[in-house]
Each structure stands twice: as C-alpha cells, then as structure tokens.
Amino acid sequence: MNETPxxxxxxxxxxxxxxVILIxxxxxxxxxxxRERSPRQGD
Amino acid sequence: MVITVIALAVLASVYGMAIFATPTERSQGLAQKILYIHPSAAWASLMSFGIVGITSLGYLLLKDRRLDTFSEASAEVGLAFGVAMLTTGPMWGRPVWGAWWQWEPRLTLTLLLVLLFVGYRALRTAIDDPEERARFSAVVGIMALVLVPFVHLSVYMFRTIHPQPVFLKPSAPSMPWEMTRTLLFSMAAYTLLYVGFVTMRYGIGKRREAQSA
Structure with a gap:
C-alpha cells in the first residue's frame, strides 16, 4: 500500500x-x- | 465591519475544522485540505462577478446610481477572492499535478475572468464623467457575466485535468460526509465574508459619491 505523501x-x-489576503x-x-468618514480640510 | 469580523471568526473556525476535525485524504496528504478554502474562494469570486453582471444590467435598465456603486463594490470584492483563489490553487496543483499552473480550460478561463475585472477597474479609473463611467462599466460587467457559466461548465465542456464540482452538479456530492460538511461550512463562511466585504465597500462608494456631489 502507498504511503500518504x-x-x-x-x-x-x-x-x-x-x-493574509483576506485579512x-x-x-x-x-x-x-x-478615511472617508473623517472630515476633510476645508469641510 | 461587524459582519466582516464575524465572518473572519467563522473562517478561523473553518481552518480549525479542516485541520483538526476532518480526515486526511490518503493519496494527496494534507495538501488536499487546501480544497476546503480554494473552491470556496472560487465560489465567492464567481458569485461576486455574477452579481456585478446582474446589477450592471439593472443599472442599464433603471439608471439607478446605487446599482452602479454596488457593481463597483462587488467587482472589487470579487477580485480579492480571485487573488485568494489564484494563489491557493497552484499550492494544491504543485504537489498533486506536479505543476504550479496548467494552461487548461478551467484555469485559463478563470484567469481571463479575473483579468477582465482588472480591466473593469482600470476603465472605472480612466473615465471622469460618472454617467459615462457607469454606462461603460455596466457593459463590461454584463459581458463578464457571460463568461461566468463557461468557467463553471468548462470542466464538462472541455477535456480538463481540473477536478469536477462537488456540489453544483446534478448528482449527489462526491465526497464523504466528514469532508462535505467542512466544505459546506467553508462556502457559508466565504458567502458571509462576501456580505461583510461588499457592505463595507458599498459604504465607501456611497460616501465618496456624496463628497464629490
């Protein structure tokens, strides 16, 4: 019988x-x- | 964000279940356990791209900007899953096929689909006018939808060395139950991850639109 490699x-x-990709x-x-939530300069 | 965190925790338990509670396949060894994450990433990627096609068609019919924003979100999420799929696949292929990559129909069509969505993103970046951008990218999204069933059915249509589907086929699942349940759990985790990712990405798109208006 073959051994499991x-x-x-x-x-x-x-x-x-x-x-790594998903996290x-x-x-x-x-x-x-x-970044999109924080107010931008001049807002 | 909450859904994404829950989905990542579920994914961690998929890892635990696959490694510790699922038997090891005799001829492939532990590399076979890659098949508890790779097909799920493929499923999530194809689902994301399929949804882009449907929402793109919806945009062309209804001209609702929310559908365009959702298409953009789903396309980006699909690319993330596509990268995971194209990274984990060769890591299974090398020990089992003896090669990292094979230019066979399933792999080649999948790569083309992912590259099509890289082009979709480039197209969106290149067009400034929001209406024009939404219309052109909707056409690309619908064209890509045509490719999705071909990717799935390629294992039946062409001579290929890629394994055949386990679930999405007319007959019963072709794996022992202990393995089938882990793969099902994994597919559910990736579906939840899709919901988490696309919700976050859609929110970013909506805020960008509101700021540029």
Whole structure:
C-alpha cells in the first residue's frame, strides 16, 4: 500500500496566504472607511 | 465591519475544522485540505462577478446610481477572492499535478475572468464623467457575466485535468460526509465574508459619491 505523501508545507503555505489576503483586504476596507468618514480640510 | 469580523471568526473556525476535525485524504496528504478554502474562494469570486453582471444590467435598465456603486463594490470584492483563489490553487496543483499552473480550460478561463475585472477597474479609473463611467462599466460587467457559466461548465465542456464540482452538479456530492460538511461550512463562511466585504465597500462608494456631489 502507498504511503500518504508529506504535503503539509503546501497546506500551511496556502492557509497562510489565504489568511493574509483576506485579512489584508478587510484592513484595507476598514482604513478606507475611516478615511472617508473623517472630515476633510476645508469641510 | 461587524459582519466582516464575524465572518473572519467563522473562517478561523473553518481552518480549525479542516485541520483538526476532518480526515486526511490518503493519496494527496494534507495538501488536499487546501480544497476546503480554494473552491470556496472560487465560489465567492464567481458569485461576486455574477452579481456585478446582474446589477450592471439593472443599472442599464433603471439608471439607478446605487446599482452602479454596488457593481463597483462587488467587482472589487470579487477580485480579492480571485487573488485568494489564484494563489491557493497552484499550492494544491504543485504537489498533486506536479505543476504550479496548467494552461487548461478551467484555469485559463478563470484567469481571463479575473483579468477582465482588472480591466473593469482600470476603465472605472480612466473615465471622469460618472454617467459615462457607469454606462461603460455596466457593459463590461454584463459581458463578464457571460463568461461566468463557461468557467463553471468548462470542466464538462472541455477535456480538463481540473477536478469536477462537488456540489453544483446534478448528482449527489462526491465526497464523504466528514469532508462535505467542512466544505459546506467553508462556502457559508466565504458567502458571509462576501456580505461583510461588499457592505463595507458599498459604504465607501456611497460616501465618496456624496463628497464629490
């Protein structure tokens, strides 16, 4: 019977990359929301 | 923001469920667990782009600016999910197919769809007049909607090495229940994340419009 291959590094890399992309996008939305809410100079 | 935070917490529990409470597939090893996040990112991306097409069509019919603002929001969110999909896919392909990328129909069509929405964003940035911008980008959004079913059906229409759908097909899910429930949970988490992201992005678009008016 074939042994299960050790592919754990790919899983860890994919899960990390996915988290970085989605959390990064959430933070970018939050930052832009705060910026758009704050009054601009001359307002 | 609240929905996004809840959705990210649900996504964290998807990670926990996939890693600790779902069996490891014997022939692929732990890399198979990438398939609990990659198809969900693909689902969220295609859903976002599909909604852009529908709201774009709505804009052309009703001329309601809110539909254009929503299209813009959904397109950007779709791109974020598209980046997640195109990043996690090759990380599964390398150990299973022996290659990071294959120029086969599903992957190539998906890449074209994502690039089409990069163009959609560029188009929106290039046009100053709000009415003209909304009209032109609605046409692109509708054209992209035509591509969405082709991406999904490409695994049936062409000879391809990409795995076939697990849920969105006429027959029953082709995975054991322990794996199916994790994938279902993941798809629900990404759908909630879409709602959170698009709500935030729509709010930003509305405030920008109000400030420029």
């Amino acid at each position: 050790d592919t754990s590094a790919y899983m860890v890399a994919a899960y990390l990359a996915n988290a 990064g996008y959430a933070l970018s939305l939050w930052r832009r929301s705060v």
